[in-house]
Amino acid sequence: MLLHHPPRDELDLPSILHALSDPQRLGIVRQLAAQGGACACYSLAIEGTKSTRTHHLRVLREAGLIHQEMVGTSKFNALRRADIDARFPGLLDAVLADKASLAVAPPAQANASLVDAHAAVARATLRSA
Amino acid sequence: MLLHHPPRDELDLPSILHALSDPQRLGIVRQLAAQGGACACYSLAIEGTKSTRTHHLRVLREAGLIHQEMVGTSKFNALRRADIDARFPGLLDAVLADKASLAVAPPAQANASLVDAHAAVARATLRSA
DNA sequence: AGCATAGTTCGATGTTCGTTGAACTATATG
DNA sequence: CATATAGTTCAACGAACATCGAACTATGCT
Numbered sequence: 001m002l003l004h005h006p007p008r009d010e011l012d013l014p015s016i017l018h019a020l021s022d023p024q025r026l027g028i029v030r031q032l033a034a035q036g037g038a039c040a041c042y043s044l045a046i047e048g049t050k051s052t053r054t055h056h057l058r059v060l061r062e063a064g065l066i067h068q069e070m071v072g073t074s075k076f077n078a079l080r081r082a083d084i085d086a087r088f089p090g091l092l093d094a095v096l097a098d099k100a101s102l103a104v105a106p107p108a109q110a111n112a113s114l115v116d117a118h119a120a121v122a123r124a125t126l127r128s129a
Numbered sequence: 130m131l132l133h134h135p136p137r138d139e140l141d142l143p144s145i146l147h148a149l150s151d152p153q154r155l156g157i158v159r160q161l162a163a164q165g166g167a168c169a170c171y172s173l174a175i176e177g178t179k180s181t182r183t184h185h186l187r188v189l190r191e192a193g194l195i196h197q198e199m200v201g202t203s204k205f206n207a208l209r210r211a212d213i214d215a216r217f218p219g220l221l222d223a224v225l226a227d228k229a230s231l232a233v234a235p236p237a238q239a240n241a242s243l244v245d246a247h248a249a250v251a252r253a254t255l256r257s258a
Numbered sequence: 259a260g261c262a263t264a265g266t267t268c269g270a271t272g273t274t275c276g277t278t279g280a281a282c283t284a285t286a287t288g
Numbered sequence: 289c290a291t292a293t294a295g296t297t298c299a300a301c302g303a304a305c306a307t308c309g310a311a312c313t314a315t316g317c318t
Contacts, residue, residue: 018150073294091223
């Protein structure tokens, strides 16, 4: 089932700032920014249990900061860089430029990239042929 | 008594973002930015009682977003624009550029500026001479 | 001195938040 | 079919938050 993502023109500054005010979520956004492409949930370095991870990623999606889509049993997450930059020019640059907070982001695990996701999609397509 | 203001190098991004994630406090910061100089508490347009106003202004000061000082019975508040811009370049510009949130900021009351504050100080000096 | 004004503090209240473990769903694989 | 993996939901918990009214403090003025 499709996840709801707020459209670009409905992005709300207080919601975005609230989502980013939590150190965990700020760290997630930094990891996604550093990655450039999409990351699977399990490859993100997030403190706490899977419930906590699900919670934080949902807050980020509902604020409009990330795009999420399922591929098989995995969910891939990507920063909505273009949307955020268009709606609030300079905000992400300013937030991501801060290096003092980098110390609190744990080292990212080996990432499952969108390449793996596409491979999974290809396998599914081959099977239905 | 002097109020504690975090020094520039101790400004913390999550705390700043948390302070700004509340629509009331975001509105206060916009008013102070538009004003340019310092504003007395009573001249800020803030929803709720004086307790609420005191609460929000304290959160902004403790996050390091504003500078506060007493003059007589009034407290004057000013945005720490230079400190914030030095510590997180572009952040305030991006936050203040958002026009969609402007609709929720009530019209600012006639401001008591620092000119009035200086007049009060002058009167006090004259009296002690 | 008393009075007025600005602002603060405190405890209370209801709400929101981050976190968790148990139970669950969906997909992929053999 | 069973099993494994990824991810979700729910209720519970303790903490944090925004708001308020009553009571208070500090300063300025007469």
